[in-house]
Amino acid sequence: MEPPAPPSPGPTRPLHIAVTLLVAAAGSVETISFLGLDHVFAGVMTSNLALLGMAIGQQQALNVTAAALALAGFGIGAAVAAWFTRRSGIPAARWQPRVMSCLVATTVILVVIAAVWAAVDGAPRGITRSLLQFAAAVAMGVESTAMVAAGHAAAPTTYLTGTLATYIVKGVGAVRQEHWIPVRFGALIVGAAISAVLLKAAPAWAAVPPVVLMLCALLAARGRWPLRWR
Template structure:
């Protein structure tokens, strides 16, 4: 099928797939996730903010070695992620994503994530990049809350989005389609997501080393950039339809 170019999709839309703007927004969100995970694991009691499979394993290991701090950190991350995902699921309930744009309620939830990350960046900066035990617990739970919200928002966006906080399934699917099915064509944007995850984590640690107090601003800036990029297709669609789009 020939590609279709239009003002509503922010790029080329082929066979009902999202346009370039939304794909770029997903890549930037993955970079933000990489930055959050790097800071979370290296500075917030060695747990992840968005990879709950790993946190469940870490919880089991903490229980096995009778580490109260490890159990607390894992439980805070799990609780935060679950709370973030639950809130977004409630806000976006019954809304179906379309390939051309992210629904307004999805963008609203991502704006909420921006607010959470802004608070976290402020707390991190106030501590000079070295938060105490109580602040670490609050930051861990807040980071997981933000990642849970982001993950659920991408689910609500449907085919217009892709996983941004965990890429194990994405990697397996990419390998199967590229190797196991000769007739299938792997998504060329998938390697960009892998690269963004690595780049986000590397940049966060480089910034933490060079300017510790400012490390928390990187995920904030990246998510803001992703939201602004994703707003383009929605605004174009609203302009083309006289302001009539779903919420």
């Protein structure tokens, strides 16, 4: 009888911090997408499917287009990232180069979004608005797939409904490292709140927080910021 396979390694402390920062960035992007663009989500496709159904039922063509753009963008981003990471190797206790490359690509997309957003003073219109909506969804699709490719060394960052359900089912504090889950919930709220405040106080800067948070997450994943890891 063959011995059981060793359990897959979980995230290290730096990666837990990186995941938390990615969640905060996703929350910020969702605020921009929902409040600043077309009232659809960039990374929560279950909600967008429901919004699409409601728009179809109420015969609201603009809302149908917005939901379809978000769904298409996320799907394309996820598909490209899945193709790119399919040979990233066996998931380990660190993020493979292809996973990191996907996160870098997400950051680049968010930098472009932030630049365009600032150029239009936080008030995109017409085709620019649609392109930003599509790009935000692509970014979240790439990030989501990168976290799937990272396996047990990562966790969901753009949707936390399943995480919340699992946390409740298993019981608060029942699993080691589970204290990171409520930290991620808090990060989502904080990230969303930061961009929400900026949308009112300084609209042109509202798309900057996701970029900053992504950069911090990349540095944390490399173990170079803000602490020295043992």
